[in-house]
Each structure stands twice: as structure tokens, then as C-alpha cells.
Amino acid sequence: MKKSLHSQLSFSLGETKSSFAKAKEDKQKKLRWLSHTGIEWINTCPKCFWLRTNKKIYQPQGIVSRLSNRFDIVIKDYFNGYRKKGKLPPMIDGKIKGKLEDPFQEKYFHKVDNEYGFWGKLDECIVDGDFYIPVDFKTTSSDPNEKEIMEAYQHQIDEYVYLMEENKKKTPHYGYLLFFYPEFHEEVHNGFPMAIKLKKVEAHPERVLPRIQRAIEILKSPMPESSPDCEYCNWFKKIEEYY
Numbered sequence: 001m002k003k004s005l006h007s008q009l010s011f012s013l014g015e016t017k018s019s020f021a022k023a024k025e026d027k028q029k030k031l032r033w034l035s036h037t038g039i040e041w042i043n044t045c046p047k048c049f050w051l052r053t054n055k056k057i058y059q060p061q062g063i064v065s066r067l068s069n070r071f072d073i074v075i076k077d078y079f080n081g082y083r084k085k086g087k088l089p090p091m092i093d094g095k096i097k098g099k100l101e102d103p104f105q106e107k108y109f110h111k112v113d114n115e116y117g118f119w120g121k122l123d124e125c126i127v128d129g130d131f132y133i134p135v136d137f138k139t140t141s142s143d144p145n146e147k148e149i150m151e152a153y154q155h156q157i158d159e160y161v162y163l164m165e166e167n168k169k170k171t172p173h174y175g176y177l178l179f180f181y182p183e184f185h186e187e188v189h190n191g192f193p194m195a196i197k198l199k200k201v202e203a204h205p206e207r208v209l210p211r212i213q214r215a216i217e218i219l220k221s222p223m224p225e226s227s228p229d230c231e232y233c234n235w236f237k238k239i240e241e242y243y
């Protein structure tokens with residue numbers, strides 16, 4: 001049976017619409033996703049950031065301790081146990097107001113422009129009334145009170161708050177760092193003592209977009225110069241003639 005002009009037209013319009021939606025979806029899927037770890041490389045060396053992100057060439061890692069990764073897994077599991085009980089874990093109870101987010105949204109994504117997106121993964125989130133407060137776990141070698149908060153940790157809190165707000169979650173513009181570090185003890189054989197310290201960190205989400213934009217600018221530009229004091233590139237320059 002011959003289709004009426006109307007049905008043919010609405011069919012082709014429908015088709016155009018769905019292919020448009022599909023094209024949009026495809027385009028979104030092709031976004032290049034930047035992360036905290038990625039853009040922090042700019043502070044170490046813009047060239048290494050460019051090579052990692054544009055060419056997938058990574059600096060050799062050597063032998064790396066996985067101890068802090070294992071710590072993160074154990075602590076997240078501990079927090080998840082208390083989420084099921086509907087309670088704050090004793091290590092932060094009385095120190096933080098609110099409750100653990102349930103269900104917990106771990107990952108946040110934000111489309112920056114038609115080519116790039118930014119994403120982040122939280123360790124934990126506290127809900128206090130209408131507000132969402134990010135928490136990040138840190139395993140360190142010593143008492144963090146004796147040092148300034150590392151710039152990278154500050155950036156992380158800024159970025160979590162930025163991502164949460166871009167995803168329509170209200171935040172009080174601060175987050176927490178929960179530090180774990182080993183302590184001296186005469187009877188280590190009775191259980192290794194770990195000290196726990198909570199630090200409130202004011203967030204500056206307005207600083208995040210300029211950092212992302214700088215990262216994008218670097219990626220779109222020709223490859224930057226090597227950092228003059230980097231031992232890897234200096235070593236490579238010295239041995240290059242012997243290859």
C-alpha cells in the first residue's frame with residue numbers, strides 16, 4: 001500500500017529527529033574527558049600533560065607502592081558498611097554534621113564545551129540538610145597538621161565542589177580531607193596504630209574552569225618544551241645520540 005505524503009513526511013521527520021539525537025549522543029560520547037589527575041600534570045610539566053593526553057605516552061612509573069590504593073579500598077568498604085546501618089562511622093561521628101549520602105553518587109561529569117568534558121570521582125559524600133559535602137581520603141606518612149595542605153589536595157576539593165554544583169547539587173563551599181598516617185607505638189605487634197585526622201578545606205570552585213581552560217589551550221597548541229630540570233627528558237637527551 002502506498003504511504004500518504006503526510007505519513008511519509010512525518011516518517012522522514014521522525015527519522016531526521018532520531019538521527020539528530022543520535023549524532024548529538026555520538027558527539028557527546030566522543031568528548032575528551034579530562035580529570036583531576038590529568039590536569040595536575042600541568043604543574044609538573046605541560047609537555048608531559050600534552051603527551052599523556054594527546055598521544056597516550058606516559059612517563060615510566062618504575063616500582064610504585066599500591067599501599068594507599070589498598071587503604072582507600074579498605075576505608076571505602078568501612079564507610080559503605082556504615083551507610084547500610086544509616087550511621088556516621090565512629091571515626092567521624094561527632095566531628096561532622098550530617099549523614100552519609102545514600103545512595104552514594106561516586107562519579108560526576110560535566111561537559112565543558114563540544115570537545116571536552118571534566119569528570120571526578122569522590123571518595124565519600126556527607127549530606128547535611130540540602131547541602132552535599134565531598135570527603136577525600138588521604139594516606140600520608142606523617143601528621144598533616146605539620147604541613148600546609150598540598151596544592152593538589154586543595155584543587156581536588158575545589159573540583160569536587162565545582163562538579164557537584166554543575167550537577168545541580170548545593171554545597172556549602174567546603175569539603176573534608178580525612179588523613180590516615182602511621183603513629184609510633186611500643187607494641188606495634190598488637191595492631192599497627194594509625195592516626196586519623198579530619199581537615200575542613202574551604203573550596204574555590206571558581207578557580208576550576210580557568211584551570212580546565214588552560215589545560216584545553218595546552219592540548220590544542222603545539223607540544224610544549226620539556227621542563228629543564230626533569231631527569232627523564234635530560235637523561236633521554238644525553239643518550240639519544242647513542243641510539
Ligand code: SF4
Pocket residue numbers: 044045046047048051059226227228230231232233
Ligand atoms: S620534561 Fe619530559 S619526561 Fe619530564 S615531565 Fe616533561 S615531558 Fe615528561
